[in-house]
Amino acid sequence: MTGLLIGRSAIVTGAGQGIGLEIARLLHQHGARVVLADLDKDRAESAAYSLGGAAVGVGCDVTSETDMAALVESAMLASGRLDIFVNNAGITRDASLRNMTLEDFDTVIGVHLRGTWLGVRAAANVMREARSGSIINISSMSGKTGNPGQTNYSAAKAGIVGLTKAAAKEVAHHGVRVNAIQPGLIKTPMTAAMKPEAFAATEATIPMRRAGEPAEVAGAVVFLASDLSSYMTGTVLEVSGGRGM
Numbered sequence: 001m002t003g004l005l006i007g008r009s010a011i012v013t014g015a016g017q018g019i020g021l022e023i024a025r026l027l028h029q030h031g032a033r034v035v036l037a038d039l040d041k042d043r044a045e046s047a048a049y050s051l052g053g054a055a056v057g058v059g060c061d062v063t064s065e066t067d068m069a070a071l072v073e074s075a076m077l078a079s080g081r082l083d084i085f086v087n088n089a090g091i092t093r094d095a096s097l098r099n100m101t102l103e104d105f106d107t108v109i110g111v112h113l114r115g116t117w118l119g120v121r122a123a124a125n126v127m128r129e130a131r132s133g134s135i136i137n138i139s140s141m142s143g144k145t146g147n148p149g150q151t152n153y154s155a156a157k158a159g160i161v162g163l164t165k166a167a168a169k170e171v172a173h174h175g176v177r178v179n180a181i182q183p184g185l186i187k188t189p190m191t192a193a194m195k196p197e198a199f200a201a202t203e204a205t206i207p208m209r210r211a212g213e214p215a216e217v218a219g220a221v222v223f224l225a226s227d228l229s230s231y232m233t234g235t236v237l238e239v240s241g242g243r244g245m
Helices: 018-029 041-051 065-079 102-130 151-174 196-203 214-225
Strands: 009-013 033-038 055-059 084-087 133-138 176-183 236-239
Touching: 009 018, 009 065, 009 102, 018 033, 018 041, 018 084, 018 214, 033 041, 033 065, 041 055, 055 065, 065 102, 084 102, 084 214, 102 133, 102 151, 102 176, 133 151, 133 214, 151 176, 176 214, 214 236
Parallel strands: 009 033, 009 084, 033 055, 084 133, 133 176, 176 236
Antiparallel strands: none
């Protein structure tokens, strides 16, 4: 299956590795010109090079209003349009409620929730004028069910769902769609840092009895980015192997 996104321009944040890189790769395979953004500029450029032509890597701090505006401008300069914006950048700073520092709470909220809000706003400003576009926010099943040791992360990911629905209602009449995806346990550098016993215990709670692959999240992104989902906005797709039902 190829060609769903030929002629379209996309931005993916947090695209230097993991799920973000797989999203960028699959969008690229379907014909989109992709800007890969990452806090680590070198990693973003290396990731873009691995995709081949019609891909560029840029450094971007998603918590910076200036950086996010410049990111959208870079896509507009490269192709004259912006059709797809994927808010994927994220971090974790796990600790119990008792031990979590205020700094770690604020940092996670900032990257996930402030970063997504800035991305939605910057992308919608351009897409509204074009009267078309698809914004896709990466939430998490942690935002639905909550995870012990992740009060910051779970709160941020739940907030992304509320943001998605509110923004979708604001821009729907401009032809702009805003949807979210909630991945479950996915094999990424982030989950690779989990203790093996914790990973296995989580995996055992999944009806499909396995962790997901980044490409399986990317497939849902391509669906929401394409015309196959043209009558969908404000929705939340769970890519979790049935976990959290």
